[in-house]
Amino acid sequence: GQNIDQPTEMTATEGAIVQINCTYQTSGFNGLFWYQQHAGEAPTFLSYNVLDGLEEKGRFSSFLSRSKGYSYLLLKELQMKDSASYLCAVTDAGNNRKLIWGLGTSLGVNP
Amino acid sequence: DTAVSQTPKYLVTQMGNDKSIKCEQNLGHDTMYWYKQDSKKFLKIMFSYNNKELIINETVPNRFSPKSPDKAHLNLHINSLELGDSAVYFCASSQDGRGQVIQYFGAGTRLSVL
Numbered sequence: 001g002q003n004i005d006q007p008t009e010m011t012a013t014e015g016a017i018v019q020i021n022c023t024y025q026t027s028g029f030n031g032l033f034w035y036q037q038h039a040g041e042a043p044t045f046l047s048y049n050v051l052d053g054l055e056e057k058g059r060f061s062s063f064l065s066r067s068k069g070y071s072y073l074l075l076k077e078l079q080m081k082d083s084a085s086y087l088c089a090v091t092d093a094g095n096n097r098k099l100i101w102g103l104g105t106s107l108g109v110n111p
Numbered sequence: 112d113t114a115v116s117q118t119p120k121y122l123v124t125q126m127g128n129d130k131s132i133k134c135e136q137n138l139g140h141d142t143m144y145w146y147k148q149d150s151k152k153f154l155k156i157m158f159s160y161n162n163k164e165l166i167i168n169e170t171v172p173n174r175f176s177p178k179s180p181d182k183a184h185l186n187l188h189i190n191s192l193e194l195g196d197s198a199v200y201f202c203a204s205s206q207d208g209r210g211q212v213i214q215y216f217g218a219g220t221r222l223s224v225l
Contacts, residue, residue, distance in 0.1 A: 031211060042201060042216035043154070050211070085152060096212050097142050097205060098167055101154040 002026045004102035006088050011108040012078055020073045020086050020105045028093020034062050034073045035087040037104065043087055046073070075107075083109045114138050117202045117217035124192060125225055131188045132220045134202030142166070143185035144203040144214065145177060154201070160185055161207070192224045 004024045012018040024032070031050040035043040049055055049064035049071060061074040073086055085104040092098040117134045124130055136143060144167070145157045159167035160179040174190045189196060202217040 033213075037152075042218050044216070045213045048211045048213070087154065089154075091212070095167070097144075097159055097161070097207075098156060099214065104152050104154075106152075 006102040022088035030091040033089045037085045115217040136204040140204040141207045146201040
């Protein structure tokens with residue numbers, strides 16, 4: 001079967017660094033996405049990894065290890081506005097338009 | 112100049128009614144999607160159309176029928192609404208390509224079935 005696991009909830013302090021992990025077991029792999037979803041809003045694209053390693057984009061970085069079926073999203077210099085749900089999604093190997101989604105990690109940032 | 116727009120934003124209706132949700136994208140994308148997000152926040156793909164052709168059709172009750180009049184529009188019609196249909200329905204679109212295919216989401220339609 002296909003499965004994506006993320007922690008349900010995390011909390012961190014403003015200005016800190018937080019790492020949100022995602023592990024996946026899928027029948028194939030064609031890339032991994034991270035999306036951010038604020039409460040009551042639409043998911044928005046954050047990052048995409050298809051090769052092993054770290055992709056850095058401002059305060060956000062995403063890492064992938066295909067051999068371990070593992071990714072993480074790293075958020076630096078946390079701000080209150082980073083309080084949101086972070087969704088990990090893996091592209092179906094046979095159809096790169098189909099995403100298999102995790103349940104999301106709800107991140108709360110405290111002052 | 113909203114990229115992916117869906118209407119209505121809120122929909123409250125009685126069990127047994129039939130309702131439609133409309134979606135339009137002005138990004139020039141080839142593929143559009145309908146997702147259901149339940150109270151546990153799980154995002155589940157329902158349908159996807161590429162240039163008006165159905166390409167993803169997940170296990171969804173046949174009370175749900177998508178319709179794509181052109182590649183910029185994808186509507187969702189739901190017959191005989193049930194309590195369990197209450198959820199947020201998201202429309203999304205993406206541009207065809209190899210590798211990274213980013214999906215852009217609409218603001219969602221919050222459906223409450225009473």
